[in-house]
Amino acid sequence: MIIKKDKDIIQNYFEDNSGVRGSNADFVAIAEKEEDISVFLKETSAKKAPVTVAGALTANTASGLAFGGVVLSLEKLDRIGEIKRIDENNALITAQAGARVNDIKSKASDEGWLYPPDPTEKNAFIGGNIATNASGGRGFKFGGTRDYVKALKVAFADGSIAFIERGKYFADKNGKIAFDTNRGKKEITLPKYILPNIKNAAGYYNYPEADLIDVLIGSEGTLCVFIEAALKLIPHFKEVFGGIIFFDDKNKAYRFVRNIKDISTKTKTENLKNSISVMSLEYFDKNALLLIKDDYPVMPANAEAGVMFEQDIYEDNSDILIEQWIKEIKICGVKLEKVWFASNLSEFEKFRVFRHRIPEKVNEIVKKNKVPKVGTDFAVPDGKLFEIIDFCEREFKKAGVFNLTFGHIGENHLHANIIAANEREYGECRQMYVRIAQKVVELGGTVSAEHGIGKLRHVFLKKMIGEEGFKELAKFKKSLDVNGILGVDNIFPRRYLI
Numbered sequence: 078m079i080i081k082k083d084k085d086i087i088q089n090y091f092e093d094n095s096g097v098r099g100s101n102a103d104f105v106a107i108a109e110k111e112e113d114i115s116v117f118l119k120e121t122s123a124k125k126a127p128v129t130v131a132g133a134l135t136a137n138t139a140s141g142l143a144f145g146g147v148v149l150s151l152e153k154l155d156r157i158g159e160i161k162r163i164d165e166n167n168a169l170i171t172a173q174a175g176a177r178v179n180d181i182k183s184k185a186s187d188e189g190w191l192y193p194p195d196p197t198e199k200n201a202f203i204g205g206n207i208a209t210n211a212s213g214g215r216g217f218k219f220g221g222t223r224d225y226v227k228a229l230k231v232a233f234a235d236g237s238i239a240f241i242e243r244g245k246y247f248a249d250k251n252g253k254i255a256f257d258t259n260r261g262k263k264e265i266t267l268p269k270y271i272l273p274n275i276k277n278a279a280g281y282y283n284y285p286e287a288d289l290i291d292v293l294i295g296s297e298g299t300l301c302v303f304i305e306a307a308l309k310l311i312p313h314f315k316e317v318f319g320g321i322i323f324f325d326d327k328n329k330a331y332r333f334v335r336n337i338k339d340i341s342t343k344t345k346t347e348n349l350k351n352s353i354s355v356m357s358l359e360y361f362d363k364n365a366l367l368l369i370k371d372d373y374p375v376m377p378a379n380a381e382a383g384v385m386f387e388q389d390i391y392e393d394n395s396d397i398l399i400e401q402w403i404k405e406i407k408i409c410g411v412k413l414e415k416v417w418f419a420s421n422l423s424e425f426e427k428f429r430v431f432r433h434r435i436p437e438k439v440n441e442i443v444k445k446n447k448v449p450k451v452g453t454d455f456a457v458p459d460g461k462l463f464e465i466i467d468f469c470e471r472e473f474k475k476a477g478v479f480n481l482t483f484g485h486i487g488e489n490h491l492h493a494n495i496i497a498a499n500e501r502e503y504g505e506c507r508q509m510y511v512r513i514a515q516k517v518v519e520l521g522g523t524v525s526a527e528h529g530i531g532k533l534r535h536v537f538l539k540k541m542i543g544e545e546g547f548k549e550l551a552k553f554k555k556s557l558d559v560n561g562i563l564g565v566d567n568i569f570p571r572r573y574l575i
């Protein structure tokens with residue numbers, strides 16, 4: 078284990094993309110081998126010292142930032158194993174928690190496989206992606222990180238190690254799960270609160286007779302330390318076809334999205350071969366487009382909304398699919414000169430850079446302003462999206478603050494970014510976010526669909542599960558982490574641990 082104490086050297090561990098300041102720790106412990114983690118946790122647990130696991134620190138919820146105690150980094154555990162082919166449609170790859178998602182994706186694609194989760198920020202570690210159940214643009218077709226985690230090697234706060242395979246340990250009818258560790262059996266009981274059955278990253282994942290692996294995924298560094306994962310791969314597509322459509326009316330954009338989602342659902346349920354099946358559908362509102370206008374001066378003028386789409390192609394049917402896409406674009410009243418097309422992956426890569434530029438630019442402004450951003454991460458059930466967009470727009474108008482919205486419209490999951498210029502505005506923006514969260518919950522949605530709760534969104538999660546829900550979360554955490562040392566203040570406030 079490498080221990081770093083020099084404040085100048087460890088300063089890097091005290092900043093993520095949340096803009097939150099004041100992070101600090103006594104030292105940073107960098108594991109050099111897997112065994113270091115178990116020994117370190119056992120010692121730290123005995124001293125009751127808080128441990129914050131740091132991944133690549135790309136989160137924007139301050140979840141990887143320590144406020145006291147020690148930081149545990151797995152950056153040196155970055156080995157990616159050989160790919161194991163199961164059959165023509167499935168393969169497995171193992172990766173240690175410090176491996177970068179980009180490297181896993183590249184290794185898979187070099188050998189003809191796809192690791193489907195596609196969060197915009199590819200520098201994140203796989204451990205961080207598992208801890209937040211990261212997803213991204215391609216979630217509409219492929220789901221999130223959870224759907225591809227087949228097995229996990231984890232360390233619990235007492236230093237015990239467990240190998241958790243998907244399908245091995247399930248909760249019984251009373252929510253009890255018993256499982257093996259290298260130091261004997263553990264038994265836990267799941268919380269009882271009910272979460273909406275949509276894309277969700279808020280609170281510990283639970284569902285009747287849940288698989289233990291699902292409960293640990295998305296636990297934001299509070300239940301265990303992920304050491305290594307076995308990840309499912311699927312065959313890589315041959316090519317992609319995609320584009321960015323610039324709409325002069327946002328309602329045309331909404332209609333386009335609705336049509337494409339309906340067709341894609343039909344393609345899937347009826348197993349159609351030559352029909353549109355979109356991989357990602359990303360939305361940009363007018364302000365999001367204006368934000369990066371200087372970087373992209375050729376962008377069509379007066380665009381009120383943009384939609385980026387990506388279709389994966391596996392056979393020699395691209396001509397048929399492209400024809401269908403063009404028909405759908407025209408049906409929504411868009412002239413083809415208002416569309417940027419990409420007919421292969423390398424062309425489409427430029428659009429992904431365009432998409433990434435928006436949150437990147439937001440983060441630059443936030444860093445400059447030195448005020449945290451208020452960024453929503455909500456998702457709502459199908460049929461409720463346009464209601465929540467209207468609600469947000471009314472709120473933004475009333476407040477008169479700079480805002481922009483973009484995100485995974487295919488999954489009814491948008492990031493509204495409200496950028497405060499100073500602390501006073503920040504306070505008002507947070508109040509506005511509470512009202513938005515309330516509305517999201519009323520519509521049956523979640524306050525976090527991919528970034529998690531971290532240290533900044535307790536108040537929003539409370540809208541979903543209430544005071545009792547927080548107590549249940551804390552009780553559940555303590556059944557795995559008796560001294561309450563891991564990821565303190567992530568998901569629920571630390572006072573519930575006392």
Ligand SMILES: Cc1cc2nc3c(=O)[nH]c(=O)nc-3n(C[C@H](O)[C@H](O)[C@H](O)COP(=O)(O)OP(=O)(O)OC[C@H]3O[C@@H](n4cnc5c(N)ncnc54)[C@H](O)[C@@H]3O)c2cc1C
Nearest residue numbers: 132133134135136140141197202204205208211212298303
């Ligand atoms: C420009 C930009 C775009 C983004 N786009 C997306 C997106 O499309 N989708 C998305 O989901 N997120 C996105 N994010 C957010 C972020 O990249 C994800 O939350 C990511 O999963 C964080 O991984 P990390 O390695 O950086 O973890 P960190 O930020 O370091 O930590 C995040 C959480 O994971 C925990 N953790 C990290 N490693 C471990 C481990 N080994 N064991 C246990 N807990 C651990 C930490 O304690 C913390 O709670 C974006 C961020 C940026 C800056």
